[in-house]
Amino acid sequence: MSVSYDSKALIIDGRKRILQSGSVHYPRATPEMWPGIIDKAKEGGLDVIETYVFWNYHEPVKGQYYFEGRFDLVKFVKTVQDAGLFVHLRIGPYACAEWNYGGFPLWLHFIPGIQFRTTNGPFQAEMELFLTKIVNLMKEENLFASQGGPIILAQVENEYGNVEWAYGIGGELYVKWAAETALNYNISVPWVMCAQEDAPDPIINTCNGFYCDTFIPNSPSKPKMWTEDYTGWFLSFGYPVPYRPVEDLAFAVARFFEKGGTFHNYYMYFGGTNFGRTAGGPLVATSYDYDAPLDEYGFIRQPKWGHLRDLHMAIKQCEEYLVNGDPKHLSLGMNLEADIYYTTPDDCAAFLANYDTSLDANVTFNGKSYFLPAWSVSILPDCKNVVFNTAKVVAQKRVGDTSTPSASASETSLSNSPWCWYLEKVGVWSNGSFTANSLLEQINTTKDTSDFLWYTTSIEADEKKDAFLLIESLGHAALVFLNKKVLAFGYGYHDDASFNISEKISLEQGNNTLDIISMIIGVQNYGPWFDIMGAGLYSVILADLKNVKEDYSSNEWTYQVGTEGESLGLDNTELANSSIWTQGSSLPTHQSLIWYKSTFIAPEGESPLSLNLASMGKGQAWVNGQNIGRYWSAYLSPTSGCTDNCDYRGTYDAQKCQKCGQPAQILYHIPRTWVNPGENVLVLHEELGGDPSKISVMTRNG
Template sequence: MPPITYEYFDRQYYFGGNYDLIRFLKEVHNAGLYAILRIGPYVCAEWNYGGLPVWLRQIPDIELRTDNQPWKDEMQNFTTLIVDMVKQAGLFATQGGPIILAQIENEFGNVETSYGDAGPRYVNLCSQMADSLSIDVPWIMCQQADAPQPMINTCNGFSGCDAFTPNDENSPKIWTENWTGWCVLILHFSNWGSPDPHRPAEELAFQVARFFQTKGTLQNYYMYHGGTNFGRTSGGPYIVTSYDYDAPLDEYGMSAQPKWGHLKELHASIKLMEKALTYGEVEEHDVMMLWSFQITKYSGDGVNPACFLSNQNSKLNATIDYEGRTYFLPAWSVSILPDCKSEVYNTAKVKTQTSLMVKKRNTAMEASEVLYWSWRPERLGTSAKGFGGTFTVNNLLEQKSVTLDESDYLWYTTRQKEEFTLSVNTTGHILHAFVNGRLVGSSQYGLAGQLNFTFERKVWFNPGRNVISLLSATVGLQNYGAYYDLAPTGIVGGPVKLIGENTTLDLSNYTWSYKVGIHHNTLLLDWMVR
């Protein structure tokens, strides 16, 4: 639940249209589904700035995600707001609603040590604050091994959650994020300039089956339905606006075969074992001659036995005899036997149709009459020539501290004489350089995760005074990592230099004029404020 969507401006809330949380949860309930209310407020989620509004930076002495009173106050305010709204709508499970779990914070355990002694204190503060809200359903903290009771620590990941054990023996084993689309070897999203990640249906099904084989109780796909990060909501930096994620349902709601069908069959097979998994006792057997082979049986009084057979060898197929029957298990697969006799499903055996052919009348010619392209030019002239700055400072400022995320764009403008090579060191993400209103060059963001880059171009000045205008643009603010909120953007500190044959001028501490946004961006912001 990114707070930036509901509180773009301090204490100004909007829950209408696509942001109608209560309506969404009611639709979940009407569909017969359960919900996990993941409040955050820090959410990561590949959202711009981790889903937090950048105006938080203006609060004196605030430090995000640590034992800090201003941050604690903001966190308490937003979390309480959401909980009270949901309570009033009667949407928690104890009220007859769909919400069975709620989450505070997100994956802080991955970066906790970077915050020193304040890290564990912050974890306890989160727990105490959440527990004080008395929602009557369990609270979870994902990727938080030291989550104090009554918080339930849970697992996030591509794999490995079959081996996860909660930090309290009375806590259920929960997998809150099973990543459906990240690459196996290089964990990344769909980034500008990078290939789309893909995860095979067989591998995803294997991990789900292994999780329930090893006493898992709840598994949540991330994502099951891909989406779209509209506007400027994508984080990263450099994450594309599509959040399709190679999910079983793509961002348009279309089923992605064979993944969707293969998982549907898996879910139906596990459903056949529901009573045994819920009430049965567990017997586990490792086959010694095949160290990667495991048999798990759920059984008990009044419960029909159910079995999982898994082959965890990624290369070798296996044939095994069990209770008088022979089973063939392909490499890296799990077989499901709801009665411990007949195999109804194997994760490596894809039976679902991989493509669908639907005959439709071609209406392209008819539709072409109403299709059209529209465009409008961006008026860079006055800004590129150094006019319209709103304030001046004798140094190079950090970009988001100036823009407060009201725009991706910030103009840096100064004046100079003579002929030089213009050199600009920037933390990006994109730079367009103008001299006297004329574009002299552009530089794309640094590749392979390198956000810093140096732009250099030969420039020719007119006699007398000349204007250097640098348009810096961000492509999504960082959303993850220890102290991610402090990651610099823009031309902060520079240096910006003019390099001549016999001299070098450092312009970093010259007088720079600043202007947030470009023309159409300013019009949009004005519309939002009105």
């Protein structure tokens, strides 16, 4: 199969194609889910599946590669091929994707002299090694289109144009180097660079955004391609839940093809789940549902999926017109227009658009009258009959919503389950600790082997007295103990993870112990120089009541990476029956730094499950040793700034349509293949305090 392009379209085996694509990230689902997701994408009218490649999990240790389970990239590409769809492989290797460290392995950061994503020998050497590894893996399995495989496009780098300004001439040269490096692999399919206006020929520069109808490629020889059309937005702890009305999404897609677009990709078509500690940062939630046409569990989300399927069918009917002619533009009035594509003077397809944000209109086109709702496009494949209008949703409405428990879901309460617990030691818990006369940056210290770093020091007081404790942190959260008792909790948010804690304290005469457990919630994944953005404490000051200050930042601090429970491996199923766990009738609740363990019988059937953690505070959860992700039910989004009914008319952005006043997430996906027919072990590491007896396991129904 040959793949090339001209100014109008990608050309596959000599035929110009209009292509609908959707992002599906293989590690955000289980391999058992892949075929069903891909089949529903095909049924929804997609031609292509687009995915990133996740370097940090494919090369967790330098030179040691992993391509198994959820990270079996070859199996995923072949699953897409088996369904008869194409693949756009975004090798990067920078992904962003709200994925931990943007997909870079953390060991990369510790290579001497390295600077990421710029003209830098150590970085370019490692990037080239990984690109080579992936390209060769695909070639060995005959997965490029020229070998009879499904891969018709590949991407190098990712959205670098958004940050290139910060890297100066080194950035400009890096773009050229990345392009040359990619082209040298001779994969015989086009390479793209998204959001990259200076992408060198023949690499295609593509558009990312909520709207791309006005986008123009940087060369008249390149087709107009849209690699990321956001179906919603990602979820962050402490933020409202975002969604995007399908009428606006369909409007954006129709406008893109009306204005000469040729390849279009939904980011995301299926979002899935940030299992374990894969979520990026700061504070990206475990659910990556994205309000996508397929929800987090792989079920069809109506009316979004059905309305877009109907749109794809309508655009497909116009394919021969769109790829062969230039449109004739016609004004139909204020904010009203038509774009007409002819194959012969008597044969055409037309798009009629009303881009007014409030006024509906009746327009006359070719002697006929047409009704155009505000902010809508009508598609006429024969220039006469409307087969689709973006504002007229006839797909079935969805019953219920994946973000809240649905009435049809069967629920198993864990209130009567036998609970065990393990209370962690506060502060230093092993001889693996070390000291420094300064406050250490957290990620450089932990190397992201754990979310946690203990900072411990002593405060001497010549008498019993009150004082003010002032703590400043780069992020992301911290729990403070004075003399082993909880004193305060501080935290940031996604757009600014830094925070301060100011607390009045009572010191005992003599030695007082200050223990602070600093927490990261996903390593930074986006922004210029994001790879060196730090976390953890940088200032600790004690002030007396007369505001005389003493800086403890240069005190002797004792450090401990991780928590005691992590080092004991309490999440492992081998310890499920260990005597290390305490069992009794009086289950301690609302207790910080505690591990809980229980068992449950999974509800019958094949449907996926979710764990309702509304009663818990902040932590991580495991089912049968599988980490289902971080939870933070106690962090509520603001109650203001949201509307009950979001008007789809007018320009959409990530803050326009939101559900407020609730946790970002209370339901956590347990894939069906992770549970046993009989007894299943649930382990929780609760950092702040909650009530595990109120947890329930629910069956998800589409």
